[in-house]
Amino acid sequence: MDSSPAQFFKDLASKNSSDAPLVCYAANMLSSNGMLQNENPLDYTFPLFLFQLIIILLTSRLTAFILKPLRQPRYISEILGGFILGPTLMGSVPAFTLTFFPLRSLLVIDSMASIGLVFFMFIVGVEIDPDVVRRVGRRSTLLTIVCLIGPVLIGVLAGIILHSRIQDGTQRGAFVTFLCGILCVSSFSMLARTLADIKLIASDIGRLVLSSAMITNGLAWVLMVFSTALAQSKGKALSAIWSVISGGVFSVVVYMAVRRAARWVQKRTPEGEEVAELHVCVILVGVMVAAFAADAIGTHAIFGAFVYGLAVPNGPLGELLIEKIGDFIEGLLLPLFFAVSGFRTNLYSIVDAGAVFLLLIVVIGAAITKVTGSVLAAFYMEMPFHDGISLGLLMNTKGIVELILLNIGWDKMVLRDQTFTILVIISVISTTLITPLINVAAKPSRRYVAYKRRTIRWWNPESELRMLICAHSSREVPSLISLLDISHPTKRSPFFVYALYLVELTGRASTLFVVNTNSSSSSSLESHRAAPNAGGAGFIRHQSESEHISHAFESYEQHAGGVSVQSLTAFSQYPSMHEDVIALSEDKHCALIILPFHKHQTIDGTMEVTHPAIRCLNKNVLAGASCSVGILIDRSLAGTGARAQRYAVALLFFGGADDREALAYADRLATHPGVALTVVRFLPCIGAGGSRRRQDRVVDVAGENDDECLAQFQANGGGEAEYVERMVGNAEETVAMLREMEGRYDLYIVGIGEGMASPLTAGLTEWSECEELGPIGDLLASPDFGSRASVLVLQRGKYREGSEEIEMSGGAVVLPMPAGSGK
Template identity: 45%
Template sequence: MPPQNASQETIVCYAPLMITTHGIWQGDNPLDYSLPLFILQLILVVLTTRILVFILKPFRQPRVISEILFYALTNVLKMIYISIFGYFGVNCVNEHVQGGVILGPSVMGRSSIFANAVFPLRSVMVLETMANIGLLYFLFLVGVEMDIAVIRRTGRKAIIIAFAGMILPFLIGISFSFLLHQRTQVVKQGTFILFLGVALSVTAFPVLARLLAELKLLNTEIGRIAMSSALVNDMCAWILLALAIALGENESVNLATLWVVLSSAGFIVFCIFVVRPLIFWVIQKTPEGESVSEFYICLILTGVMISGFITDAIGTHSVFGAFIFGLVIPNGPLGVTLIERLEDFVSGLLLPLFFAISGLKTSIGAIDGASTWGILALVIILACAGKIAGTLLVALLYQMPFYDGVALGLLMNSKGLVEMIILNVGKDQKVLDDKSFAIMVVVALVMTAIITPAVTIIYKPARRFAPYKRRTILKTKPDNDLRTLVCIHTPRNVPTIINLLEAANPTKKSPLCVYALHLVELTGRASAMLIVHNSRKSGRPAANRTQAQSDHIINAFESFEQNAEYVSVQPLTAISPYSTMHEDICSVAEDKRVAFLILPFHKQQTVDGGMEATNPAYRVINQNVLANSPCSVGILVDRGFGGNTRVAGNQISHNIAVVFIGGPDDREALAFAWRMASHPGSTLTVMRFVSGNDVQEPTSSTGRIENDPRVLTVVTDSDRQKQEDDEFINQFRTMIAHDDSIAYTEQVVNNGEETVAAIRSVDNVHDLFIVGRGQGLVSPLTAGLTDWSECPELGAIGDLLASSDFAATVSVLVVQQYVGSDLADFALSPDSPAENHHENFMNHTQR
């Protein structure tokens, strides 16, 4: 029997001129030519990877799992194929060549014709070349996106955790290398030790970010520590990888190895002190607001290949040169342009080829025998335990909870592309043989796959949220700050939201605490994160368009904080899939003990005054938040409230109107408007609609309505709500009796038509309507309005005011009060409306 590392040699004939076909009508087979064959292979690779991603999506696994599974699966199918056809005497030599890739013969056809036609050996060189070009540019983009300054700003705890999480797995890798070396044909033991140690100790930063997003841990302390530690770990891994590559050709340190190290250091110095200043010069020559010229973009993309060629020539892998070249690209418009032009093409199309071509080097069949599988299980257990133990030790020293430390250790076990690169380089340099390579691939796959379920079981962040009572504006005491969470999709949402907050009249006794949450869709393009932003004191421009938008929003709110009195602002950025964005919003609201949450409406005003939908996903987010919010919610329909430019607080002038029909939502809406009315530049008109003599009271009809916990159709409940409405209005009228800036009117109506007519007759002098959503309230005064409602999430009155048919182009704030178990106690609670607003009323009357 030949040794395990022996490879079969096959002579392959290439036809250099057979690149493009003359067409099937000329009798040519397209698969005999390089270009159409490569296109077909690329289609199969990308489609197979995407299908695996779709299959694993319900299990909340990162995309790298699908990509690793892809080339692991091809080898499993290869073994099945060989076993079946070998049993029947079919010649499978071509398919069993070391590193052969069979894309599912058991799936796409039980015939060697498919394998020989679609993946012939002559195509391997083209595939591997394109795969390495994709890898080259991907590592360049990684360097462009990475900010070394972040490491300098990383806390001491994260740095110590990063090193502690590397040392123990590295030592375990060294021990494992001695055990595995006896069972393999590896010759370079010293370099073998280094490669295994690095592979086991590395943490994949992009994979970890995605896992944190899926687990909803990005806004937690453990998430921030894990992200910072992984970044430090990644940088250390690159340094160790460069050292391992330098030692790969020589078992001992000699003159050649020294030259490799010195040449690599010289290349780094050249990039820092020559290339980086040149790129700064290019940026300075570009006029502000304009993109970098195509000429310079082409030069930089050519520089990536030149860097790869230089580092490959001096004995370091080409990806090292591309990564360093990307690392010296300054953050700013140039980085934005490079990322936006390359990322989708490289990550989505070329990078899967790297995982596919890795299937040529992976032989799952090399893991033979019970003893080898026992070693594999032992490596997985020890590597995970080492990472967890090292991280847990430091976490306990910093007095972190035990389960937090265990969860952090599990998260630091994330593996991904960096480890695949390390293993492939080791395989290319004959440091790793088939068995050790296959074992490490399975280790990476299993360690990353178990993280999500393990952390879900161990770490329960929901338990950390302490209950709080002041979840509504009515429940907020006058001597406490009003905690408000505002959500922003684009910078266009910012001016109206800031004007609304300015008009909310923050005072010394009742300041305004604002959490500004920028909502960004999580796609496969970017690392997922939720970061508490500190001031960008460095003044450095953003690294990508999303960050540029986030910076614009942050700067606007920080300017609002500096210019307004008694306002504190904490900007946040949440990057999450739109389907689960509401979970992040509600989690932040719960964590920050927010009383009022403001969402932008999914439609925006057009030039002609109409309303058009910007993104249908925004509406779904709003609906999900309304259904799950831990506090009161307001949906803001933006029609230019306060204009697009901010004015001084003492110069603003707003005319606010409240439509009051009754119910907890309307009381909450009036409570917020009452606070706004205390502002010296605001006037408030409250229009209460009361039932006339000809009104027909609705009766409980359908079971669907009765089963809604918010529907107030039971007579006793309706009577109690009406009593609370009367008490609240009486308190309000008593306190505004001597205030000329607040007007109160009552209009008698008998049905929905009269209500609409009365609202339409209001003078076009108001710039903001505040109304309750009226969810669950069955009132004869709004009967029939919901039948024609275009946006039910706004309620009957809110939908009317926001529609294009409404004559006045006025902004609308639709309020829904938080529904808790103590809904019935609102009017009878110690924090009654009268007590809550007495202080504001006194300030208002004395202005």
């Protein structure tokens, strides 16, 4: 029994009508009267479809759960779920097929799957920014050409040679053209999600490969239209050319008409409000109109939906449409398409083992030519070798787009059952293997292995200090700008600040939306979208908030000297948000990350939790960042010092690497004319006389100790900083000394003291509420302490073993030590 109703009736048409079975439908077959009336619900169309949908969803979700440790994309689990239910496994059991997937029900599943596929391709089109194609530069063009030459040549030669063996009875020209398209295509949606997962979506490699993939996808669609038209016209090239031309005219007309209509809708929507429900309904109906028109002119319905989606402009309208239908389509209807693909994939249809080997060689050869071409292009563009490998592997990303093309080829009788099954299996295997290879070859940490000592202390004071300042709302911006201002950027010692607005993404997993605003050069927005859904009204609100933050930093940049600011907005889920922060800091070679505390001050002066997930974010950044990290506990820093026109700052020095990093940061504040800095060193004492205890000279891995760092600070002048020493015997005396300092300062700076065991703080960690701040930072931030001063806690960037350091103007470049090195 064939798995497709369309193919079934095609087979019947070629037989004698007297031999054809007669299928009768009763008028009341839609729904049953219930089991209490002794009726089987599975004998009726609607209950049967609901039960089939439950089986398909449960099978795909169970497969996804089993494959979760392997970190495979969702596409793999869903297509494997279709294999399980198809004729290869469960479908080979007659009782299972006749009971749960009878022939009369397949037409309903196929139709619903097609509807889901139409709207999914609409979503893919909305996600893509067509303006990227217009901005394609020389590098993207070069990468596209070298990645197309090899697959096209191999497709032509293999198609001519293999046609007579595996495609007997089909049109040869259509098969050759179709095979070229399959070998060239790169799944844009899966590629974007992969780049988002490995945090390369906003990198140079990410932009380069996405723009190239868009061009190769466009070519693959053209080849698909040409090959299917060639097959339907029995090899008439002129008819196929007219189909391509009509498809091109259709694309232009739809794009221009929908683009203008969508912009009209945007103009009629007040700023900050959602698009009217009527307009959304009309746009969604237009998807089906475009799909119908595309099918009517002989291309394909999903092609019309894809072009229609491309015409929807980026911004709130596109995000709202994705929010309305995205989860429903991808979570409920799209699995039906994978199930149908599984029904069509029948291992028992493979009768020629040599055909499997030959097609496997063809696919592997095309993949190798892509990698080779990417390496050569990377060499020409003076990119590292491993970046060329990464580009090649990323350009080989397959997925749902390839599966869609294969199903179109099967529907249009370009592919036979055996060829379809072989190519689907090869697609699944290649995707399974390429995904982990990409994660290894394009792992972000490999790109930053040369930049390992990125701290304030080891940064050349006369070079540009790069900082990443994060904010969760515009409320935090004034104090962050005040902290930046008293850090005293000058033209001689400039700062380059990346102001990152962090937004919680509540949509699907593997989703990242980054908006870059280069305020120093223009006010234009450049969007890199990996996948949907910042969410309609939420997106509008966050866009407005992002503009306020960007304008605040831009205003400060214009009025301050020695500061360059680039504002960015990152949409990410909280569990992976720290990865985005760390990846951006490494990509931009930042020496310091400033994070807001997870609590903010209310009107009555108490501290209230902003979002509990922010604390987890801060802890993860502290644990994973290779550069220095600071957490600002803000108690109106922007107002206290500004009212007095002078900030009173205290550096609390207990010793250790983190305190030395805090000292280096305070050294920059000391030169500011509006800052009165006091360095308070706490020293242990013994005996009734309170004499200073003799300490051993402790040298850390960087060859530093506290006395030398303080001596160097004083020798350099330390601005007009006051230096005092306080003798304390235990933690109780430390707390008492800190209480004596209440009310004197606007800002405390202290190191976290990670890994430090000091008698001066012994026992404080047992009562810590926020251990990530360190014992002293937690004490100063505690509401029980009663201080009204803001607190900045710092952690020095982590050193890595097995490296030697070479001083550079912007810090230290760390190179791997050769094996057997004596140093």
